Amino acid sequence: MPFKGYGQLCPLLGWTYLLAHGVPTFDDESFIFGPSMLLQETRSLPRLKKVFFTMPPRWLRPTETISTNYSSITFTISDPDSNITNNLLQGCMVLFSKEVTVKHWVDKPALIQCSWCHMLGHNKASKACPLSTDLVKCYRCGGAYKSEEHNQKCPCKHAVAGVCDCRHLKCLNCKGTDHHC
Secondary structure (H helix, E strand, C coil): CCCCCCCCCCCCCCEEEEEEEEEECECCCCCECCHHHHHHHHHCCHHHCCCCEEEEEEECCCHHHCCCCEEEEEEEEECCCCHHHHHHHHCCEEECCEEEEEEECCCCCCCCECCCCCCECCCCCCCCCCCCCCCCCCCCCCCCCCHHHHHHHCCCCCCECCECCCCCCCCCCCCCCCCCC
C-alpha cells in the first residue's frame, strides 16, 4: 500500500470548478455557515448527493471579511462526462432555502498590455487597439514614435542632446505622474 492510511486517491481528469452566487451567509443566530454546514447543505441537493468533491464547498472570500447576508461559494467536483455540471448550470439550485446561481469558475486572465498603444487588456493584434497598424505610441511620453526613438524625438529640452533626462513622467494608463506605463 503506497499511502498506508495517510492519503486519498483523487481523480486527475474530469474536475469541474464551480461557483455559486447568492448563498446565504448566516444562520438564524447570526453565525456564518462553516465548512461542514456548507458541505452538508450542498450534499443535500439531489444532483450532488453522491458526487466526489475534489475540493469541498468554501466561501470565496475569507469569512472574517464577509459582512453581507449573501456571498459566493466555490467547490470542485469530479464530473468526467459533465452530466452533473450541465444539470447544475441549467437547473435551479437552492442552498439554505434560497435559490442561487451556479456558474463555471473562470480564472482571471493574465494582464496583457498592447505593445503599440500600451493600453491594458489587449495586444497589438487585437481589434480593440485604437491605433491603426501603421501607428505606434512611445510608452514614455505617448508620442507618435517607437519608444526606442524617445531619446532622439523627445520634445523636451535636455542637458545633453539626444539623451532624455525628463523627470516629468506620465502614465498613459492611470495618468499618474511618477512613472510611465
